[in-house]
Amino acid sequence: MNKARETILARIRHTLRGDDKTLNDVAVKPPLRQPSCGPQPSWQEDDVSRFINKLEGVAGSISHISSTDEVVPAITAYLQQHDIPLNLVNARSSILDGIAWSDDFMVEQRKATGADTTVLTEAYAGVAETGSLVLLSGADSPTSLNFLPDNYLCILKRENLVRHIEGVWQRLRQEQTGLPRAINFITGPSRTADVEQTIQLGAHGPRRLHVILLEQI
Amino acid sequence: MKSSSLTFRKNAEQALLDTQLQRALDIAGSGFIDKRRAAMDALPEYEQLRHTAREIKEHTLSRLDEYLLQFEQQVLDNGGQVHWAGTPKQATDIIVSLCRDANAGKVTKGKTMVGEEIGLNEALQAAGMTPVETDLGEYIIQLADEPPSHIIAPAIHKTREQITTLFKQHHARLGLTQPLETVPAIVNEARQVLREEFIQAEAGITGANLLIAETGSTVLVTNEGNGDLTASLPRVHIVIASIEKVVPTLEDATVILRLLARSATGQEITSYTSFFTGPKRETDLDGPDHFHVVLVDNGRTDMLGNEYHSMLRCIHCGACLNHCPVYSAIGGHAYGWVYPGPMGAVLTPLMIGLSQAPDLPQASTFCGRCAEVCPMSIPLPDLLRQHRFNLTEQHGVKLKSRLALASWGFLAVRPRLYRWIMNRITCLLHWVSRGRGRLQKVPFAGGWTQSRDLPAPQGETFIAAWQRQQARRKADNE
Ligand code: SF4
Numbered sequence: 001m002n003k004a005r006e007t008i009l010a011r012i013r014h015t016l017r018g019d020d021k022t023l024n025d026v027a028v029k030p031p032l033r034q035p036s037c038g039p040q041p042s043w044q045e046d047d048v049s050r051f052i053n054k055l056e057g058v059a060g061s062i063s064h065i066s067s068t069d070e071v072v073p074a075i076t077a078y079l080q081q082h083d084i085p086l087n088l089v090n091a092r093s094s095i096l097d098g099i100a101w102s103d104d105f106m107v108e109q110r111k112a113t114g115a116d117t118t119v120l121t122e123a124y125a126g127v128a129e130t131g132s133l134v135l136l137s138g139a140d141s142p143t144s145l146n147f148l149p150d151n152y153l154c155i156l157k158r159e160n161l162v163r164h165i166e167g168v169w170q171r172l173r174q175e176q177t178g179l180p181r182a183i184n185f186i187t188g189p190s191r192t193a194d195v196e197q198t199i200q201l202g203a204h205g206p207r208r209l210h211v212i213l214l215e216q217i
Numbered sequence: 218m219k220s221s222s223l224t225f226r227k228n229a230e231q232a233l234l235d236t237q238l239q240r241a242l243d244i245a246g247s248g249f250i251d252k253r254r255a256a257m258d259a260l261p262e263y264e265q266l267r268h269t270a271r272e273i274k275e276h277t278l279s280r281l282d283e284y285l286l287q288f289e290q291q292v293l294d295n296g297g298q299v300h301w302a303g304t305p306k307q308a309t310d311i312i313v314s315l316c317r318d319a320n321a322g323k324v325t326k327g328k329t330m331v332g333e334e335i336g337l338n339e340a341l342q343a344a345g346m347t348p349v350e351t352d353l354g355e356y357i358i359q360l361a362d363e364p365p366s367h368i369i370a371p372a373i374h375k376t377r378e379q380i381t382t383l384f385k386q387h388h389a390r391l392g393l394t395q396p397l398e399t400v401p402a403i404v405n406e407a408r409q410v411l412r413e414e415f416i417q418a419e420a421g422i423t424g425a426n427l428l429i430a431e432t433g434s435t436v437l438v439t440n441e442g443n444g445d446l447t448a449s450l451p452r453v454h455i456v457i458a459s460i461e462k463v464v465p466t467l468e469d470a471t472v473i474l475r476l477l478a479r480s481a482t483g484q485e486i487t488s489y490t491s492f493f494t495g496p497k498r499e500t501d502l503d504g505p506d507h508f509h510v511v512l513v514d515n516g517r518t519d520m521l522g523n524e525y526h527s528m529l530r531c532i533h534c535g536a537c538l539n540h541c542p543v544y545s546a547i548g549g550h551a552y553g554w555v556y557p558g559p560m561g562a563v564l565t566p567l568m569i570g571l572s573q574a575p576d577l578p579q580a581s582t583f584c585g586r587c588a589e590v591c592p593m594s595i596p597l598p599d600l601l602r603q604h605r606f607n608l609t610e611q612h613g614v615k616l617k618s619r620l621a622l623a624s625w626g627f628l629a630v631r632p633r634l635y636r637w638i639m640n641r642i643t644c645l646l647h648w649v650s651r652g653r654g655r656l657q658k659v660p661f662a663g664g665w666t667q668s669r670d671l672p673a674p675q676g677e678t679f680i681a682a683w684q685r686q687q688a689r690r691k692a693d694n695e
Contacts, residue, residue, distance in 0.1 A: 004514075005301035008460065011518040012282040035431070035465075038273075038472035039265040054485070111502040114412050130486040139500035143449045147442045165474075169467040179295075179432050181504050182449065183492040190442040191488055192404060194354035194370065196241075196377050197248045200404045203353060204411065205442025205489070 035173075040129070040164045047128035047163055048213070054131025058188030059201060060209045066216065071099050074212050075153060079118065082208065084151055090120040092140035095155060095214070111142035112149060119149040119206075125168050126161040126211075130187055133211065134168050137182040146184050152206035154186075158215040218336050218364060222553030222565055222574035229580070232547040241376045242548055249370075249539035252483025253590070266475055271594050273469045274530040277430075278521065284430040284463045285512065291433025295495030297508035302335075308513045309340035312422065312455060315509055316346055319453040321419035327437065327444035328352040329424030330368055330533060331459050331513050333555040334568070337422070348422075349414045351443040353407050360387045366549030366557065369481050369535040374548045377403070411443070421447035421505070425458040426477065426532070427470045428510070434494040435510060436470055438477060438487045445491055454493070454505040459513050461529040467492075473532055476592035480534035516568045524603050528563055530593040537587035537597055543580050552577060559587035559597040566604055571611070578604035639678050647676035 043050050052062055063074045079086055087106040090096050101107050112119060121141060125134040133154050137143045146152070162168055165185075172179065190205030201207055221228060232238055257263050277284050289299040300315075302308035308331075316324055324341055326332065326348050338359075341348045350359040354371035358364065360383045365371030372380070380403055385396050391410060397403045423444050425435040435456045437444045448454045464470050478484040497504030520529055538544045538558030549557035553574065554565045562577040578601045587597040614622070628635040650656050650673030659671050677685075 002301075004303040004307055007303055008301055008512075008514045008518060009282050009285070011514075012285075012521060015518065015522040016279060016281065035468045037468050038269045038475075039262045041260060041262055041475070058484075058488070114416050132486060132490075137501060137504060138498070139502060142502035142504075143445070144503045147445050147449065165471045166468055169471070179434060179492065179494040181493065181495055181497055181501060181508075182445075183434075183494075184445065185486065185490040186488070187486050187490075188488050191440045192353045193440070193482070194352070194357065194372055195380055195400045195403050196244050197370070197373070198400045200400050202408065203404055203441035203443070204351065204408055204415075204446055 035169070037166050040166070047161055048158070051126055051128040051131055051161060054129070055188070055211060056131075058131060059191075060131065060188045060211060062211045062213055064213050064215065066214070068095055068098060068214065069100075071095075071155065071212060071214075072102060072105075075120065076102075076104070078153070078210050079151075082151070084118055088118040088120050088153070089116050089145065089149070091122060091142070091145055093122040095157075096120065096122055112144040112147075114148055116149045118151040118153065119145045120153045120155070121145055122155045122157075123160065123211075125171065126156045127163075127165055127168065127185070128161055129164045130185075132165075132185045132187040135184045135186060136180040137184075138180055143182045143184065146186060147190075147205045149206055150202070151208045151210070152186075152189070153210050153212065155212045155214055158213060218333055218339075218555055220554040220565070220569050220573060222569065222577055225551060225553055225574070225576035225580065228551035228553055229547045232551040237376060237379065238374055238548050241374050241379075242545060244376065245370075245373050249482065249535075253480060253536060253539070254483075256479040256483040256485065260475075260479065263476075263479075266472055267592055267594060269472050270476055270532075270592060271530060273464055273472060274593060277464050277469075278461065278526070278529055281460065281463070281521065284465060285460060287430040288428050288433055288463050289512075291431065292495065292508075292510055293433075295433050295508075297433065297495045297510060300509060300511045301514075302511055303514045305335035305513075305515055308335045308457070308511055308515070309337060311511055312337060312457065313340055313344045313346075315453065315455055316341065316420045317344070319420045319451075319507070321346055321451075321453070323347050323349060323414065323418045325349050325351050325414055325418040325421045325447045325451065326355070327421070327423035327439065327447045328355050328371065329422065329457050330365075330555060331424060331457050331515075332422065333364065334459075334515060335457075335513065337457070349411070349418065351411050351415065351441075351447055352439070353404065353441060353443075356407055356411065357383060360384070364550070364555065367535060367538060368533050368556065368558075368560075374550065415443075415446040415450050418447075418451045420453040420455060421449075421451040422455045422457060423447050425456050425462055425510075427473060428458055428463040429465075429467055429470055429492070430463055431466050432492075432494055434467075434492040436474070437491045437493065438474070438489070440482075440484075440488045442489055445489055448491070448493055449504055452505055453507045453509070454496070456493070456508075456510045457513065458510065459515065459517055461517050461531075477532050477534055480532075480536040480590070480592045520567060525563065525567055525600055527593075527595050528560075528567070528600060530595055531560055531564075532593055533560075534592060536590045536592065540586040540590050542582055542584060542586075552580070559601070560595075563597060563600045563604070571604060571608060575608055575612075578602075578608065636678070636680060640681060643674040643678050644676060646674050649673070 123133040124136045189209045192203035300311045338348045350356045357372040366374040426438045427436040496508040544558040566574045655670040
């Protein structure tokens with residue numbers, strides 16, 4: 001539909017500048033505008049407290065650990081508390097690969113299927129402003145893990161907690177690796193209010209979301 | 218989508234008498250309003266954000282061609298494709314052929330209002346494919362074979378009982394035997410059934426809340442996670458977006474996102490806010506092989522730079538619907554086309570023609586709440602007034618109104634005659650009301666007194682009372 005493209009662009013140009021240059025006359029010149037940061041919400045408490053408040057405000061939960069050795073006990077406690085079998089599918093990362101699972105666990109590393117109940121991932125970042133986890137798609141971190149299971153467990157390193165959403169963009173810009181196919185900001189479990197405006201968790205995505213915050217000392 | 222905006226008055230009357238609808242609207246109540254209020258009260262930066270958001274949009278619109286081209290280039294660089302459609306027909310043709318190329322029998326869909334605009338489901342069905350709506354609200358109204366009645370809560374007009382009945386009718390063939398009485402049961406049933414659809418679909422179509430020029434990303438905001446499953450599981454992901462959705466940078470998108478969820482549902486951010494950039498990378502374990510963006514004009518380039526230009530700033534948050542006394546009384550279907558409420562009353566005449574929707578600009582009390590709550594500072598009442606003005610220009614004023622105005626004009630420049638007549642009418646109405654202070658019927662004002670009483674004059678006009686008082690004062694002073 002190149003014709004439609006020409007027509008749309010010509011109409012825009014005609015209105016905006018009254019000129020009728022053909023497409024080739026206008027070079028694409030990114031960036032047209034320096035990325036400038038807009039107004040940001042502010043808060044009194046420290047960023048970790050803010051993150052926890054926001055996360056709990058959207059029905060997420062959290063455990064704190066101070067070394068990777070505590071991952072397994074934290075997960076065991078959470079799953080047992082909710083009567084969830086100790087099977088899980090997990091993503092890959094240096095932390096995830098290093099976990100020494102006990103024999104009670106059935107752990108697989110792959111993308112998710114519709115039948116998986118529990119998943120463990122590691123977040124690229126957390127956002128204090130909103131209580132969000134940020135996940136990037138990639139070979140180690142398939143997107144289906146974020147949406148198919150019933151129970152979503154996610155490790156967040158304290159050093160990866162940014163203050164505002166823009167902190168994520170800053171980090172991505174610095175890394176200069178380009179954007180992945182999908183960036184997911186995940187804030188609490190999946191929810192719907194489509195039946196009589198009553199909030200119900202677990203619409204299509206996870207019913208539960210639990211963050212394991214790793215403060216390495 | 219076919220429109221019934223022409224019969225707005227009749228639609229509205231029927232809506233007021235529809236007891237199920239009125240119950241559903243009652244249940245919805247002031248939920249959205251209260252939640253938005255609370256979110257804004259907790260955000261001292263609101264006015265600043267609103268100001269910045271408006272600037273971002275106006276800046277982008279002033280260089281719309283360049284940003285669209287930058288967006289296109291970035292999508293291409295990331296391995297995706299961009300298609301341009303001027304008309305609904307062009308858009309559906311493109312999408313149907315993309316789905317055919319994917320050998321799609323089943324197509325999952327996230328909520329897309331542009332999709333409604335162009336009649337996407339009908340086109341897919343006509344081509345022998347099965348579109349499956351995956352947003353719960355959209356799924357409910359797809360079962361009911363109805364259009365959405367709200368831009369963010371499409372099934373807001375349905376009561377739980379109605380939804381229970383719909384599921385019973387349509388899911389019996391899938392093995393549902395018990396009626397689903399509770400909200401969790403309904404949500405769970407939809408989750409199970411749609412789970413299969415997500416996995417089976419060959420192509421997935423989603424809308425976009427924003428497009429980002431610098432990265433070629435499309436932004437999708439949902440609470441259910443249905444949009445992400447639609448975008449990530451099938452082999453082909455098709456994004457459909459209107460051209461005014463583009464913003465320059467990720468930071469600009471962030472400003473608008475801070476306003477969007479708060480204005481819509483009072484959330485600071487929705488459960489899922491996702492940025493899609495191109496198809497799956499070589500080493501990715503999942504994600505679509507193909508990523509297409511269909512850019513739709515459908516009348517937007519006409520609005521650019523004309524009296525309705527500011528409407529292109531709309532981010533489809535729905536706040537103006539939630540705060541509109543007319544929408545709250547009649548619901549969305551009465552408006553007769555895709556977009557209801559104040560934003561719909563402005564957009565519909567622009568998209569399907571003023572002559573097809575002449576009553577929509579009248580569907581306003583001009584109370585101004587819509588403009589007050591609009592995060593993009595769109596002067597909705599002014600735009601409605603502009604429509605009324607254009608309508609008058611095109612069709613003139615009705616004879617009855619013309620005669621009434623002419624008579625008033627005649628009297629207004631003859632103050633003595635005017636006062637004499639007003640005196641007579643006042644006395645007459647006072648006499649007719651027999652001191653009860655109100656009138657249930659008045660000749661020539663049947664419409665007005667149909668739903669309320671006219672307070673009867675107290676037997677004297679203001680000027681007569683004033684003169685009497687002045688005379689008394691003068692006498693007292695002497
Ligand atoms: S006109 Fe304003 S309030 Fe209404 S939907 Fe658009 S952005 Fe929201």
